[in-house]
Amino acid sequence: MKTYNDAVKLLTSSGKFRISLGLERMEEIMKILGNPQDKLNCIHVAGTNGKGSVCAIIGSILNEAGINVGVYSSPHIFKYTERIKKNSPNTSGEGVGVKGQLLPIPDDIFAQYVFEISELADKNNIDLTEFEILTAVMFKYFADNEVDVVVLETGLGGRFDATNIIKKNLCSIITHIDYDHTERLGKTLDEIAFEKAGIIKPNCPCIVLEGREAFYDKAMEVCAELEIINPLISPKNLALKGIYQQENLALALTAIEKCFPQISQNIIEKGLKNVKHPCRFEYIKDKNLIIDGAHNPNGIKGLMQSLDMYYPNTKRRFIFGCLRNKEYGKMVNIIAPHPYPISKGARDVLPEIYFYHFSHQNSATFEELKAVCPVPCKELTKDTKIDFNDGHLNIICGSFYMISELVKLFGINPDSL
Numbered sequence: 018m019k020t021y022n023d024a025v026k027l028l029t030s031s032g033k034f035r036i037s038l039g040l041e042r043m044e045e046i047m048k049i050l051g052n053p054q055d056k057l058n059c060i061h062v063a064g065t066n067g068k069g070s071v072c073a074i075i076g077s078i079l080n081e082a083g084i085n086v087g088v089y090s091s092p093h094i095f096k097y098t099e100r101i102k103k104n105s106p107n108t109s110g111e112g113v114g115v116k117g118q119l120l121p122i123p124d125d126i127f128a129q130y131v132f133e134i135s136e137l138a139d140k141n142n143i144d145l146t147e148f149e150i151l152t153a154v155m156f157k158y159f160a161d162n163e164v165d166v167v168v169l170e171t172g173l174g175g176r177f178d179a180t181n182i183i184k185k186n187l188c189s190i191i192t193h194i195d196y197d198h199t200e201r202l203g204k205t206l207d208e209i210a211f212e213k214a215g216i217i218k219p220n221c222p223c224i225v226l227e228g229r230e231a232f233y234d235k236a237m238e239v240c241a242e243l244e245i246i247n248p249l250i251s252p253k254n255l256a257l258k259g260i261y262q263q264e265n266l267a268l269a270l271t272a273i274e275k276c277f278p279q280i281s282q283n284i285i286e287k288g289l290k291n292v293k294h295p296c297r298f299e300y301i302k303d304k305n306l307i308i309d310g311a312h313n314p315n316g317i318k319g320l321m322q323s324l325d326m327y328y329p330n331t332k333r334r335f336i337f338g339c340l341r342n343k344e345y346g347k348m349v350n351i352i353a354p355h356p357y358p359i360s361k362g363a364r365d366v367l368p369e370i371y372f373y374h375f376s377h378q379n380s381a382t383f384e385e386l387k388a389v390c391p392v393p394c395k396e397l398t399k400d401t402k403i404d405f406n407d408g409h410l411n412i413i414c415g416s417f418y419m420i421s422e423l424v425k426l427f428g429i430n431p432d433s434l
Contacts, residue, residue: 021124024131025097033147038177038201045143046134046153047182053160054183059167060272061183063175063213064192064226066316067265070257070294071190072168074269076119078288079166080104082280087164088119089155089180091148091172092417094296094310095424095431098122101155103164118293122158130154148172152179174202176215187276188222189241190268194229195315196344207231217241224271226264246271254289259298259309260326261319295434296420298323304405304427307412308420308434312339314347320414321351332366334409336397338373338419341381346389348415353392369409371397375419399426 027033047054060075062068069090076088087103098121122130134153138145145153152172159167166187171178175191194210202209207230214235217223222242225232236243248264255266266289273280296308298320311320324333335352339345353370372386372394383396397403405411405427413423424431 019128019132021096021098021128024128027131027135028097028147028150033145033150036148036173036201037146038174040177040179040182042138042143042145043149043152043179043182045141046138046145046149047156049137049141050134050153050157054156056160057156057167057183058165059169059183059186060188060190060276061169061171061180061186061216061218062190062192063171063178063216064190065195065197065209065213065313066319067192067261067268068170070262070265070297071192071269071272072170073257073294074255074266074289074292075272076102076168077292078269078273078280078285079168079277080119081288081291082277082284084277085163085165086119086168087155087159087162087166088168088170089152089159090170091151094417094421094434096121097151098124098127100151101127101158103159103162122154126158127154130158146179149179152182156182171213171216173198174209174212174215176212178215181216183218185218186216186221188224188272189216189218190272191216191223191225191227191232192268193226193264193315195313197313197315200342211235217243222275224268224275226268244271244275254286256290256292257294257297258300258327259319259323261323262298296417299434301429301433304429305410306405306427307410307414308424309412309414310417310420311348311414312343312416314344314351317348317351317414320412324410324412328410331410332408333368334371334403334411335368336371336373336403336411336413336423337386337415338375339381339415340377340379340418341385342379343381343416345381345386349386349389350391352414353390353394367392370394371401371403373397373415373419373423375416375422377416377418380416380419403427 079086093099101122102119202212210229210231214231217235219239228245246267248267250267296310299308311317374382
């Protein structure tokens with residue numbers, strides 16, 4: 018019997034672990050599977066940063082409301098199964114999702130679906146990528162379990178993303194647009210916005226943060242209602258921290274109001290207090306540590322703004338690493354020369370900086386990161402000793418691949434995140 022580990026080996030094999038945008042392969046495999054995506058009601062979310070948080074917020078509110086909800090997100094931090102979650106059973110008698118948590122697809126079920134779909138694809142000469150297999154698994158799993166609403170995060174872009182196989186949605190959401198994956202999505206914000214606008218569906222509402230021309234053009238082309246939201250909503254009741262969550266919260270609440278007006282404010286408040294989305298400005302008290310998956314310049318800017326607001330008078334130690342195809346020079350130059358006061362009237366100081374070369378084949382090396390760093394820096398290795406209680410606020414930021422390694426290296430219990 019094939020196991021979860023067998024499924025991981027297949028997904029990460031050289032033939033599958035690649036990016037190849039386009040919907041042709043998805044159309045073929047989904048047709049063979051009976052087009053399960055057509056049986057689902059989806060809220061589709063694209064954007065540069067904030068997609069996962071928006072999905073987590075909406076999922077938590079729908080779960081609290083007793084709606085049978087599934088959430089598809091990426092990337093994962095520790096296990097592939099984190100990407101595909103749905104309600105857990107409960108004994109409250111108040112509905113499928115009430116007082117339950119969104120739980121990952123079980124390991125054995127995940128492996129079963131991965132191999133079923135991979136074998137069908139091979140039999141029909143369909144060369145699926147890792148993300149396409151995962152997306153097909155998600156659609157079939159949610160359809161087989163009769164999930165009422167799927168909150169669907171795009172993997173890359175929107176127009177040619179595997180999730181965009183759906184023909185309609187309850188609404189689409191586009192978060193903040195910035196520079197990322199420019200080698201695939203375009204070199205300008207207008208080009209990137211055009212790709213993200215590809216999730217706008219005929220006669221289906223779309224909620225956006227910014228009034229970009231590409232959004233207006235696509236909405237007019239397909240007769241979709243376009244709503245630009247006011248992001249000035251206080252996130253005080255939201256379990257997720259970080260000032261950038263203000264925009265994500267506004268998008269999520271607008272979607273709830275538009276698609277589920279019957280959900281009461283009391284249920285919404287409970288959903289906000291219970292939302293979980295690990296490693297997004299997450300504080301680990303016993304190590305005085307913030308973990309944040311900021312891995313592009315816009316994300317790093319949001320992290321720095323949140324640090325200035327929540328921890329303005331604290332010495333800082335950064336541990337950073339990222340993939341070399343990211344704009345790591347820009348990110349390092351946002352972190353490194355960012356002085357901050359440690360007390361009123363004191364001179365500003367620079368942070369202590371460590372760079373970590375993690376095990377991913379595309380990880381930027383210490384030498385590459387050091388070369389773009391304008392201030393002194395150190396290399397973090399598996400033998401480096403960090404005193405987490407020396408008065409510094411410790412910040413791990415960058416690639417999620419790196420975060421998963423460092424959580425283990427520093428002895429942090431993944432279940433506590």
